[in-house]
Amino acid sequence: MFDTILIANRGEIACRIAATARRLGIRTVAVYSEADAQARHVQACDLAVPIGGAEPKSSYLRADAILDAARRTGAQAIHPGYGFLSENADFAQACEDAGLVFIGPPARAIAAMGSKSAAKTLMAGADVPLVPGYYGDRQEPDFLQDQARTIGYPVLIKASAGGGGKGMRIVESDEEFPSALASCQREAASSFGNPQVLVERYLLKPRHIEIQVFADTQGQCVHLFERDCSVQRRFQKVIEEAPAPGMTLERRQAMGQAAVAAAQAVGYVGAGTVEFIAEPDGRFYFMEMNTRLQVEHPVTEAITGQDLVEWQLRVAAGEPLPLRQDQLRIQGHAIEARVYAENPDKDFLPSIGHLDILQWPPHVAFQAGAVRVDGGVREGDMITPYYDPMIAKLIVHGADREQARRRMLHALGAVRATGLHTNIAFLARLMDDPAFTTADLDTGLIPREHERLFPPAQAAADAVLALAAVAVLRHSGLDGSGDCSHAVSGSGAARPETAARHPASPWRQVDGWRIGGVYERILPLQDAQGERHIRLRRDGAAWSLAVDQGDFQPLSWQADAQHPRHLRIQLADREIRGEVYLQGLRLDIFTDGRRSTLEWRDPIALARADADDAGGGLTAPMPGKILSVAVATGDVVKQGQALVVMEAMKMEHTIEAPHDGVVQEVFYAVGDQVTEGVTLIALEAAK
Template sequence: MFDKILIANRGEIACRVIRSCRKLGVRTVAVYSEADADAQHVRQADEAYLLGGPRPADSYLRGEAIIEVAKKAGAQAIHPGYGFLSENAEFAEAVEAAGLVFIGPKAASMRKMGSKAGAKQLMQAAGVPVVPGYTDEDQSPDVLQAEADRIGYPLMIKAAHGGGGKGMRIVRSTDEFIANLESCQREAKNAFGRDRVLLERYVEKPRHIEIQVFGDGLGDVIHLNERECSAQRRYQKVLEESPSPFLPPSLRQAMGEAAVEAARAIDYVNAGTVEFIVDQGGNFYFMEINTRLQVEHPVTEMVTGLDLVEWQLRIAAGQPLPLAQDDIRQHGHAIEVRLYAEDPEAGFLPGSGTLERLRLPAPDAHVRIDAGVVEGDTVTIFYDPMIAKLIVFDADRPRALARLREALAYCAIEGPKSNIAFLERLVRHPAVTGGSIDTGYLDRHLDEFVAADDDIPTDLLLGATIATLLGQERRTREAALASADPHSPWAIADGWRLGHGSRRSLAFLYRGERIELHAQGSGGHYRIEHAGTHHDIAGARLADGRLGFRIDQRGLRMSVDDDGRNLVVHDGERRLQLQPIAMYRPELAGDTGGADALLAPMPGRVVVVKIREGDKVEAGQELVVIEAMKMELSLKSPREGVVARIHASDGDFVEADAVLVALEA
């Protein structure tokens, strides 16, 4: 076994590798960018070295600098994690040439599989079923357009050297092809350093099944069963589980055997993932082989009881596979979701900023948290905005889903917006609970998962009001007990007034809108008025974050999370987050700018400005493309008009709400 390894990555995967190394007594060396100087992987590793600036090209993509650090620190091996250089054959080869061990497959295997195009050609030659498409090297727009027309629509454009859902577009007609091709190539170039693409027929309503494989240096290859990743949005996985609720035993066996044979064909060593799509008729097609550990590997670990990073280390150290195929056991059901700093109600716009509050469930036998940040850390604009992975396990799928719902209800994130509420709707949706979701369902029915601007749920609003009233009364009693005259009648929190009960008024902010309520009563018995309607509340009690009360002969229970800045109530299915404000202080929603200017929705880098001053533009016309968190965002004109001034150029870094383009008034 190694004495010391370097981790050529950041975030939760770097922290994950550190945990396994610590268990084996292996020391770790972290590398970091200027943006990650205070990151958790830097704090947790035994040593850490600065690589360069915050952009990946200046830090985590600098292979020669990473190797130099490894040699300087005395590391014997480099673990690439996932993303960045993890599937870069040149880097793997350079590591080996430097006398170090690359904890992953051989460079030769990566060259065969690192390109989606090459992998598809190899699998086709080996008799593995593949989707019809184009994988040749000629990347001229005319050739690609002609090939797209030959294959037919709908069509998928995919980055040949990509992964993680980046650099992928669906094209449904020939006149949409060139614009989507250019966008895909730019995104691929930014994310992976290469803009080669491949084309393939888009299979409607497929299921996404991937098989975890492992090979050792002695020629043995096994699989660790499947994961289903069919819940996706724009090719980004949002829920992964094992085992798949879709696969019958015969298909599971056939896909496992095909994955092993594919790995054997390229002399595969270490961890890899063979990905397939399965059509509605049960036919499966090869998609790609990811020559690395996957983000969703924890669900396999939970159902097998194995530490896949430990397996990686042992195999890289020359040891044989710890188990044979017949020794692999699987029990229970595991599900993973990813908590992101993003705003689902604004098109899943990535977020950034300080995590002012981060509350996650305590890990136990049923809940696992893989995170690269803690409360107080910053989500930057330079990297993927994932905050944590939440993984749950139980004896079967219904119980695992129940665990996941309970765990999500406990989560709280303040600072950047998050996707928690979106995930809560996702895991209750019939397409998920019924195990019928396909890879395009979310994009086709996104309105079923993203909250509309509907009225606030009355029960939750009343729960928040009751919790606030009870909290005020408790604080009044505590202040009275601490005073010089605890028995003063002025310290009684019953709202008494001569001739009638007092009328207390409260105010909250919800999505920038002010909400006012009025209440009479005390001690858990209230009459609350909102928007002209009165509600009689009885028996309200709040203890240990749990609120119970009766309304109109109905008993309700909710959880309450009040940190003094935000109040969150949750009824087990829905959450409502409010900001308590002073009743007599006007709170106005922020002005987001008028229709005369195009603003940057978040911090990012300008990829391309598509217009010039004096140009006439149409409403909805694409004016600027910016890139943030490894994603391209198309910014469109708010109205028809003439460009008066352009305030940004290609390559500029801009802050949120910066004016990019001004239109003539």
């Protein structure tokens, strides 16, 4: 076994590798960019070496800097994780040339499977069924469009050297093909350094099923069963589970044997994943082979009881596979949900900012168990535009699929994440959707179930508003009984020296007491439906609350001294429990397993916002790079017309005209880097 390994990656996978290595007594070296100097993976390793700027091309994609870090720290091996250089044959070869063990397959195997086109040609020779398509080297736009016509629409354009859903587009018609092709090629060049694409028939209602394979240097190769990764958005996996629902023993054996044959055909070593697309009638087709560990490997670990990172380290050290095929068993069912900083209601647009609060349900780490969290960020960390916005992977294991599904719902309801948008509420709706609960799975599930998964915004419930109102009162120093001993500093409570001089004075209280009168306060809160007005009244020692124009109801509350955000409210005859996180003017309320966000409305802030909005500008939704600008000053545009294309996190985002109008000014050009919120175009509405 190795003494020291370098982890050429970041985030949760680097933390995952470090944890297993520590258990095996192996020292680890982290590498980090300027943006990751304080990152969790840096602290998870024994040593850490800076390798360059925030952009991946200036750091995590710099093979020379990574090899130099390994040389300077005495590492014997490099683990590439997934993404970045993990499937780069040149990097694997450079490691070998430098006398370092690349913890992954040989460079020749990566090269053989690295091109989707070449891999499919290889599989065709091995009699593995393929989806009808064009997988050759010719890339002229007219030629590729002719191939699409021959195949028949709809077709799928896919980056030949790609993965992770980047550089992929579904094309429904001949008219859409040229722009979709150009966009795919740009994204492929940006993400993988290779603009080459393939074109294949787009299957209707397909399932995405992949087989985990493992091979050692003694010629042994096994599969560790399948994972169903059908639930996807923008061709990126959202939910993964193992085993695949409805999988028969015969089909599992056939797919497993095909995957092992694919690995053996290229002399594979280490962990890999052979991905198939399957039709409802049971037919399956080879899609690609990922020559690395996959993001979704924890569900395989959960159902087999094996640590696949440990397997990787042992195989790379020359040891045989820990188990034979006949020794592997499936135990129960596992589901993984990818928790992202993104806004599902805005086409899953990545969300940039600080994680003000990040708390997970009780869990175990890196082993099969009821709940597991693989995370790479912590509370207070920044989600930047430079890397994938995944916060963590939430994994559950149960005796069967239904128990695992229910555990996932419960675990999602216990997560506390504030400061930016996340997909947690969306994941909970997905877990409870009838199509998912009945395992009616295919890669089109999310768009097919759009109405259920993206319900109209609802007005905040009275319980949520009551929790918010009490949190604001407590922030002002009120605890419902007149005791201000726990008032927030600076909230208006009396100075300690005043209280000491006049311990019996009513003026030391900030509990709403008035001489001969009733204390009343109107609290304006903004929810998804607009501004709400919470009316609060104190008459003597009794509080009451009314929502908008409703009747006043008796109100009292208690807070947990150890957990002051945990509130218990009595509103008339109803008990309400929840947690409230007040950050500035934003309130995040968690109750009944759901999160609601409200804004505490400040008239001065509102006036300032109205002044800022007067210019009619189109702003950047996130930091990124301008790829194209389709308009110039004076152009007349129609609602929905594409104006600007931005790239952020290796994905393209199109800024469209919100209404008919005339372009007054264009502030940025192609190639410019912009920050979130800057005005890109001044657009005057049509009269």
